[in-house]
Amino acid sequence: MMTLRQVEVIRAVMVTGTINGAARLLKVSAPGVSRLVKYTERSLGIRFFQRQNGRYFPTPEAQNIFEQINSVYEKVDDLSYIISNIGRGALSELRIGSVPSISQVMVPRAIERVRRRYPDLGIDINILKIEEAIDYLMLGKGECVAMSYRLDHSGLEFLPLASGELFCIVPPGHELAGRKQVSAAEMTRYPLIGIDPNDPYGRIMAEIFARNKLDYNISIKARFGTTVCALVKAGLGIAVIDQFTVAHGGYPGIELLKIAEPTRFDTYIAVKRGTPLSLYAEHFIDCLRAEMRALEPGRRQVAKPAKTALGKK
Numbered sequence: 001m002m003t004l005r006q007v008e009v010i011r012a013v014m015v016t017g018t019i020n021g022a023a024r025l026l027k028v029s030a031p032g033v034s035r036l037v038k039y040t041e042r043s044l045g046i047r048f049f050q051r052q053n054g055r056y057f058p059t060p061e062a063q064n065i066f067e068q069i070n071s072v073y074e075k076v077d078d079l080s081y082i083i084s085n086i087g088r089g090a091l092s093e094l095r096i097g098s099v100p101s102i103s104q105v106m107v108p109r110a111i112e113r114v115r116r117r118y119p120d121l122g123i124d125i126n127i128l129k130i131e132e133a134i135d136y137l138m139l140g141k142g143e144c145v146a147m148s149y150r151l152d153h154s155g156l157e158f159l160p161l162a163s164g165e166l167f168c169i170v171p172p173g174h175e176l177a178g179r180k181q182v183s184a185a186e187m188t189r190y191p192l193i194g195i196d197p198n199d200p201y202g203r204i205m206a207e208i209f210a211r212n213k214l215d216y217n218i219s220i221k222a223r224f225g226t227t228v229c230a231l232v233k234a235g236l237g238i239a240v241i242d243q244f245t246v247a248h249g250g251y252p253g254i255e256l257l258k259i260a261e262p263t264r265f266d267t268y269i270a271v272k273r274g275t276p277l278s279l280y281a282e283h284f285i286d287c288l289r290a291e292m293r294a295l296e297p298g299r300r301q302v303a304k305p306a307k308t309a310l311g312k313k
Contacts, residue, residue, distance in 0.1 A: 004076065006040045009033055010048055011069050017055045093122035094280040097136050097145035100224045101201075101242050102161075102267065102292075103127050105250040107146060110288035114280065121280055129223075130200070137272045143281040145270045146288060148242070149200035158268040159285065162292035166201055166263035169229065169254045170238045176257060183260040184208045191219035191237035194228040201265065205240045208261045229254055247295055264297060 002010075012022035013033065023030040041047055046065070049056040058066055094114070098107045103125070111123060128136055133145040138155055150158045168187055170176045176186070188209065195218050197206035209216050219237050222228050225245035232239050233253045242265070245251065269285050271277060277285075 002040065002044070004072075006036060007069050007072055009036045010040060011066075011073055013037060013049065013056050014058055014066055014069075017057070019056070092278070092280060093124060094118075094278070094284060095124040095126075095142035096281065096284060097126040097128045097133060097142050099130060099133075099146060099148050100127055100226070101148050101245045102146040102288075104225060104245045105247045106244050106288060106291050109248070109291045110284055113287040113291075114284050117283060118280060133270055137270060140272075143271065143275075143277055144285060147268045147270050148265070150266070150268050151270070155273055156270050157273045158270050161267040161269055161289050163264055163266050163296050164243045164292075165297050166204060166240050166242055166259055166265070168238055168257040168259055169232050169241050170257065171232055171235045172253070172255060174235075174238065174255070176238065177255045179257055181258045181260055184212055185214055187238065187240075187259075188214045188216040192216055193218075193220045193231050193237040193239040194222045195240055196221055196223065199223065201240065201242050204263050204265060208263070212261075226251065243295060244292065267292065 009022065009026065012025045013019065016022050016025055019034050019037070020030050023033045026033070037048065046061060047059050048062045048065070050059055096107075107125065111125070114121065114123070124142070126136065126142060128145060130147065130149055130151070133147060134151070134153060134156065136142050136145060146161065147158070168176070168182050176182055176190075184205070194202070195205055195216070196202040208214075220231055222231060225241055228239045228241055229246060229251040231237065233251075240259070240263075244267075246254070269288070
C-alpha cells in the first residue's frame with residue numbers, strides 16, 4: 001500500500017526525471033526524495049525507475065502503476081480544486097432574508113464582511129415583512145431571516161442578534177430640532193408618522209402612550225423606515241424609528257432625539273428548527289451580530305444625532 005505522500009514523490013520523479021527536479025517541484029530536500037523512493041521500492045518489492053546518466057526513467061514493470069498514480073493524483077487535484085472553491089464560496093449561494101429595518105444598513109455592512117472572506121460566493125437577499133418570514137424559512141427559500149420581533153412558531157428557532165432603542169426623528173428647523181431628548185408627552189403635541197400599534201416598534205410606543213394616558217394623532221401611516229424618514233425630511237411630521245435603519249448616516253437630513261421613556265427592544269435571527277446552517281450562513285450571522293451589537297445602547301456614542309437615527313420595521 002502506498003501513501004499519498006509516496007504517490008506524490010514517485011509522480012514528481014516521473015514528471016521531472018531527476019531527484020533534484022522532484023525536490024524543487026515539491027519544495028523539499030533532494031536526499032529526502034531519494035530516501036523515500038528507495039524505501040518505497042524496497043517495501044513494495046518493485047523497481048520504479050532505471051537510472052541512466054543521472055536521469056530516472058520508468059521501468060516497464062512500473063508503467064501500469066504510473067497510470068494509476070496519475071489517476072489518483074488527478075483526483076487529488078480535483079479534491080483540492082473543490083476545497084479551494086468552497087473556501088472562496090464558488091459554486092455556492094447564500095440565501096438570506098431580512099426585515100426592512102435591518103436590511104437598510106446593517107445587512108449590507110455584514111455582507112461586505114462576508115464578501116471579504118468568500119469573494120466568489122453567490123448571495124441572494126430578500127427583503128421580507130415579518131409575516132413572510134415563516135414561509136420563506138419553512139419552504140426552504142432561504143437559510144435565515146433577520147427579524148425585529150420574535151414569533152411563536154414551533155418550526156422556527158430564534159437566535160439573539162442585538163438590542164436597540166427607538167428614537168424620535170424630526171426635520172431640520174422643527175421646534176424640537178437641536179434637543180437631545182424628548183418625552184412621549186411632548187411628542188404627542190405634533191403630528192406623528194408611522195406609529196402603527198400592530199408593528200413591533202409601534203407597539204412599544206403605543207404602550208408608552210397608553211401607560212401615560214396620552215392621546216396621539218397618527219397623521220400618516222407608513223410601514224417602512226425609509227418612507228418614514230422621507231416623510232419626516234419633507235416636514236410632514238415627526239416619527240419614532242429604530243436605530244438600525246439609519247445607523248452610520250444611512251439617512252441624512254433628519255435629526256435624532258433620544259426618547260425619555262425606555263424603548264429598548266431585541267432583534268433576532270430566525271432559522272428553521274433542526275436544519276443545519278451552511279458555513280456561509282453561520283459567518284453572515286456572526287458578521288451581522290457583530291455589526292449590530294457595536295451599536296447597542298451603552299456601547300455606541302451618538303456624536304452626530306442627525307446621522308445616527310433609527311429605522312422602522
